[in-house]
Amino acid sequence: MYIGIDLHKETCYATTLDKEGEIVDRREFKNEREEWEKFVEGIPRDSKVAIEACSYWYPVCDFLEERGIEMVLSHPSKTRIIAEAKIKTDKIDSKNLAKLLRADFLPRSYIPSKEIRENRELLRLRVQLGKDRTVVKNRIHALMAKNGVKHEFSDLFGVEGRIFLKEIELAESQRIARDVLLRQLESVDKEVEFVQKRIAIVAKGDEVVIILMTIPGIDYYSAMIIKNEIGKIERFPGYKELCSFAGLVPRVHQSGNTRWEGHITKEGNALLRWILIQAVHQVVRYPGELRKFYLRLKKQKGTKIAVVATARKLLRVIYCMLCRKENYRYERKALTESKLKRLEKTAC
Template identity: 25%
Template sequence: MIIVGIDVASEKHDYFMLHQETGTVFSTSSVTIRNDEEGYKKLHKDIQSFCGATGDSNVHIGLESTGIYHTNIIAFLLSQDYKVMMINPILTNMTRKASRVHSPKNDNLDAQTICKYMIDHSDEFSPYTPSLYHKTALKSLSRKRFFISRELRKAKLAVNNLVQLIFPEFKSLFTNIYGVSAIAILKEYGSPKRIAKAHERKISSLLHGRCKCSASQIIETAKRSVGLKDDFYSFELIDAIEEMEHIQKRIDAYNAQIKMFVDEICPNLLSIPGIGYTNAGLIAGEIGDIDRFHSAESLIAFSGIDPIVHESGKFKAKHLIPSKRGSKYLRNALFQVARIIWQHDPVFAEYYSKKQAEGKHYYVILGHIQKKVARVIYSVLKNNSVYQVRRV
C-alpha cells in the first residue's frame, strides 16, 4: 500500500509518499506544490509514477482538516478516484510529539508525520465519501447560520435600546416588541410624536387579532410618552428595524438550505425531543461520519463535555469541569437540547428530578443530561434508527 501524507496551506501543499510494506519513499524529503491546477496535476503524476515504480496501485491519502484550505485539493483527489481521509490535527500533533523528545514543526516534517499516523492507525482509515460531502456542506451552512443568529441578537438589542429612548412606554403595550404588529407600527411611524397624530383606523390596520392593546390605547400612550423627541433617533430606529429584518431574511434562507440537507441525510435526529432542524444541522455537520467514533464516550470527548480528571498522589479533585475541547458548535447544540429534552421526555425528566434531589445545581444537571443526549445521538446515527420516547 502507498501512503501519501499531505500538509495543506493556503498557497502551497507539501506531500510525502512511501510504500508501507517495503519502506520505499518517493523522495527523501517532502515535495512542495502550489495550490493551483499545475500543482494538483504534478501530485497526481507523482502518485501514478510511484505506483508504477512499486507495482502497487492501492493508495491511501491523508491530510489534516484545516479550516477551508483542504477543500479544493480533496475535491481534485476525489475526482481522480483516490481514497482520502481527513485527520484531526490534534491527533497528528500527538504523533509528532511522541516521535521525539524535542519535536520540531515544519511543513516538511508535518507531511511525514501524517504518513506515520496513517501507518500506526491503518485499521482506522475512513475514506471521505459523497455523504461526508453533504455533511461538510451542512457543517458550513450551520456554522454560518450560527454567526448570523448572533448578528440578529445584536440587531434586536439595538432596536430595543432605541425604543427605550424614543418610546419607553411602548414595551408595556406589547408582549413582544419584535412581533409583526409592533414592528409594523414602529417602522411606519418611528416616534411617539407621529403615532400620536396618526388615525386610529390606520393603527388598527397594523394590529393583528392577538394583540392585547387597541389602537386608541397606543395613540393615548404616545401622547403621554416621556421619550426623546429628536428626529435622528427615529431615523436610527427605522434603520435598525430594516437591518434586523434583512438579517432575519438571511436566516430564513439558511434555514431552508439546512432543512433540505437534514431531510436528506439525518432525518432520524428529529425524532429526539428538543432537536429541530437548526440543532440537527449543527449536530450532524459537526459529527460528520459517525463511524469515526468508536464509542459514545469518544463522541462525548469530541464535543468537549467530558470532565477533566485532576488527581495526584492522594489528592483527587472534588469538582470536575468540562474539558471544552473539540467542537464548540456541537457543545452549544447539545446544551440547547439538554435544556428542552428533560421537559418532554419522561426518562430524562426522571433523571433530572433524581439529580435535583441530590442537590445538584441546574447547570450541573444539564451537563449530565448533555452526556446522555450525546449517547442517544450516537445510537440513533450509528444504528440509523428512530428514537422512541419511553414512558416511565
C-alpha cells in the first residue's frame, strides 16, 4: 500500500492507494496517538507512508519506525505538483503524495536518526536562548542610552558592569525596568549555562566533534551544530552537494552562451550557514590557506563576499576532513588542547 498523509497540528488526512494506483481508503483523523494507533491497525506493515516535511513530523516518524512502517519525508519546495495545484485541499494533497510515492517520483528529504533529531532540538534551543539574551541586552543598552548613562566597560554585562548597572540612580519607573531586565538576563544566563552543559556532555568523546574542533574558530558548540545539521556525511556525493545543502552556492542564470552568477541562494540549511560564517571570522585570524584565500578575496571584492566565499571553502575542507576522518591540516595543537579542556570542564 502507498499512503499519502497531509499532516497538520490538529488533524491528518490520509489517502491509500493499492499497487495498481486505485484508491482503497480515504480518511480524516485527529493528530493524536490513540487515533494513529487505530489508523495503523488497518494497514499492512510493508506499506509506505509519505508525509510532507513540516513542524509536526518528528513524533509521527518515531511512531511509525517503532511499528516497522517505512516513512518517506517529502521535500516541500520540490513537491511541485502540490504547490502548483490550482485547487488545494487536504484530500488532494494526500492523494498527490500517495501517487508520487507509488511512482517513485516523490522528492525526498533526509530523515535524520532519532539521536540527531534530539541533538538538533537541544542545539536550536541554545541558539534561541542566545537570541533571547541578545534581545534583553539590547533593551538594557537602550534604557541606559535613554537615561544618558555613559560607561567605559568593554563588557557592560561582565561582573563589574553588572554592579555598575545595579547602582545607577534612576527614576522609579526606569529603575523598575532596569531591575526587571537584569533579572531576565540572569534567568536566561542560567538557562544558557544549563543547556550548554547538556551539549558538552553529548559532545564529549564524539569523534566527529573532536575532528572539527581541530579547526581554529570551531569549539564544541559550533562542532555540534555542524555535525548534527549535516547528519551523515556519506549522504552527500561530493562537497558541492554539501555546499548547496547549506545554501552557500551562487544563483546561476544561463541563456545560450551567457552565464551569470549572483548572490548565494540562501535556500539551504540556515543554521549551518550561520555557524560557518561565525566560524570564518575566527579561523581567518590564524595562518593557513583559508586566511590567505580570505585576505586575497577581501582585497578584490570586499569583506562580505570574502566571508561568504571563505565559509563555502571552509565547508569544503570540513567535507574532506569528515570523509577521511582527518584533523585540520593547519591545526594548532595547543589551541585544540585548550578547547578540549574547556569541554571537559563544562561537561563536569
